[in-house]
Amino acid sequence: MSPINAASNWLKERLEWDDLVAPLRKKAVPLHRLSYWYFLGGITLFLFGVQVLTGILLLLYYRPGANEAFESIQHIMTQVQYGWLIRSIHSWSANLMIFTAFAHMFSVLFLKAYRKPRELTWLTGVVLLFLLLGFGFSGYLLPWNTLAFFATKVGTEITGQIPFIGGPALIFLRGGEEVTGATLTRFFGFHVAVLPGITTLLILAHLLLVQRLGMSVPPKVEAEWTANPFARREMKFFPNFALRELMAWYVALGALGALAAISPWNLGVKADPFSPAPAGIKPEWYFLFMFQTLKLIPAKVWLVDGEVLGVLVFGMAGVLWLLLPFFESTKASVTKSWITGLATFALVYITGMSVYGYLAK
Amino acid sequence: MATLQNSSRSFGAATRSATLASFLLSVFLGISYGQTRNSCLDCHSALPEPLGVSQDKFAQDIHAQKGLTCASCHGGDPGSDDPDKAMSRTAGWKGKIERKQIPQLCGSCHSDPAYIRQFNPGLRTDQLDQYHTSVHGKRLAAGDTKVAVCIDCHSVHDLRAPSDPRSSVNPVNIATTCSRCHSDAVYMKQYAIPTDQFAKYSQSVHHDAIAVRGDLSAPTCTTCHGNHGAAPPGVDKVQNVCSTCHVFQDQMYEQSSHRKAFQAAGLPGCVVCHSNHGISHPTDAKLSTGSGATCIQCHQPGDACDQARAELLGGLNRLDTAIKRADDVIAVAESSGMEVSEARMGQSQARDALTKARVTVHSFRQDLMNQDIQAGMKIATQDLELGQRAMAERNRRRMGLGMSLLAIGMVLVSLRAYIKKIES
């Protein structure tokens, strides 16, 4: 027996390996015309892994603090070997990850994978999406350039509009009344410690649930297969689906490399709190739809301040989004079409508003 | 306000009402403190032009704001409501002031340092003396009332401080104020001086600076001609005027051959090449032979000076081209994400050298020019090299990308084959 085999057997005995991975061996992925959507979750996970890895690498050179943050990233971009690559991959991957997270969420919505018994999977997933947006918001400030500074100012200002808790929330986020170096330190803490901790736990929970409950099949396909059991097709997760997933991950890796090399992420100009905000300041694209909506709401709607109303509406929409599975019928064969309608509306709204916000002055 | 109860009038109540009445009286007096009674406006605010002065208009006037009244200049009794008493000669009423008298009238306060010190200790009090030395003042003394007197520039009845941007003598407005007469060909017919100064000035780089960019340090009419002592500087003094700001050009020109030549010929120095009112932004074209060429106005094509001109222009063109070349390369490198801040700073220094060369040109000496050109060329060449190195690094990155994409492609291909294999 080769040394590798011997070592591997030694380990397997002590971990009770075969019992551990037995369920994984059995795991199968349903195959139908919509199966390609199953890749999205894994791609998002892969991109998160890229973020963790590049994030740790960046941590080796980044210095938080208003005096040094910008300069340290300049140092990374210009002096550290391949620093430009690591940093640009981190920034591009962040955007790609949020995009695939949204796509994953919508695909789950339209394929109705949130139905019983997968409500918890959906809950953890939506919370994960919010956490990713938090990652995006906190990470964006870390270079301490003009765009980031003012985007954070505007973003936290909007948070301050929430009734009752808005004031304390704003102070908590900013580490004070204004956006200062204290805000930067705080956001750094959120970005590298608090959010990763919570996100890791939730990802584990999410994956565990997916493992336990298996992959959901869209209702129409399920109906077809119930009528004709021989039409049911499956693919083993290990190694067949996993290898295909690996291909998707390599494509994503290639895309990231290309983006980083051909279109490196801008550094901009160091933030100067005393200069006025640049005209037409906008948040990153994943916040654009909310930002543009708030811009369009009139200053006062009946007796309520327009911005407060907007914030409240989005807050309620968030809560509604979390609780969607509970509105769904528990009978496997019945689905509420209004939820599909709502999902379609949300997709169109988010896409439309994002484009509008991007093009608007 | 509490109503007094008549039925229970007591001594205490009477005292109360008396106190209240005197309090109200002193309030009213307090409000009108500093505003002496000005009965003139009661009628004159309702009269039409030219006798009319509205309350609004007069409220803008700085003299009114300081507490002066119509009588301060026109005499009479402003406290009386009776026109005969108010406008009585015995009370000192002067009526409409004759134009010839106006400078003297204004000077009666404004040349009195002790008086002016009460209002604005920093205000000058030599305006009248200056005015007497000006063309306007001299002509007025000779009997010409068409020339400008105080009120023509400063306005009257709504006179604002010069620092007020609405004032007719605020730097941004001065040229327009002067042009009211000096651009009026009919009005100026008898004076045999041009009336195109304002038109020309409006096209100039100085006007652009002050009116468009808001740079209050830029020259307007009074900067070169003086304000109260306004007069043309004189052909031989032009250089002095320009050199108050353009020091370096003056130093170069001072040691040039042109200075002696122009002086001997009675030519107005800087104005010969740059004009006086319509000074446009000078370009290298001034040294060329095409449109905008200046040298050719005096020099013959092909002579020694013309050849020198060609050399000077050649030097400037060489440096300009070198800077642009480096700029182009740096811009491409920067848009590809390369760090080029050192090169950019070098470029601003190279541009400074070019600006310096364009100043040195006023010496018309090739040796001095060459110093600046060489200094600039050295920097521009360095920056070009930095830009090219940045481009090389960029290309290296793309090569690296290509190789890793190749590796990734191989993985994808072999994964596909492997999957096919295990599933067949």
Next chain:
Amino acid sequence: MNPNETVGVSAKARKVVMATIDEVAAKTAGNQSPPVSRRGFVSLLLGGSFVASAVAFLYPVLRYLNPPKMADMGSDSVLAGKVGELKLNSGKIFRFGSRPGLLVRTAEGDYRAMSATCTHLSCTVQYRDDLREVWCACHNGKYNLEGRNISGPPPRPLEAFDVQVRGDEIFVRRRREA
């Protein structure tokens, strides 16, 4: 994904099929294919390309972990000069980011630093030891040693920087702090 490439209807069925194939293969043992079959080649290719991609991925990471030789200017202070470089009552231009800065050693011996971009029309200023002032050659603008504009066209002062002398090195940094 082509359904024909799937593993089949169920795991159990597959087991049966594979067992049958093995039986048949064993019977036709005489007709075995050569050692490096297509199967082997694909595995080789896969392994090789994995290694290649891993190298392409690890190489930049390993290079990244190696700190650069250049002195870390991680903070926003810049090395403007060395002690002894400047004579008394003289100045020099240094690079502050991509803009010029002016370092002055006064006649008394202390150091001042400020932006060297004139606030009038952005020419580069210089120190005049005869005037003991900062001067702009373009339009005769003047600034004092604190950077305040005192004469001529400049509308605003020059941004003043902090100077720190550490050992024999002179560091200049921006004053503003968020």
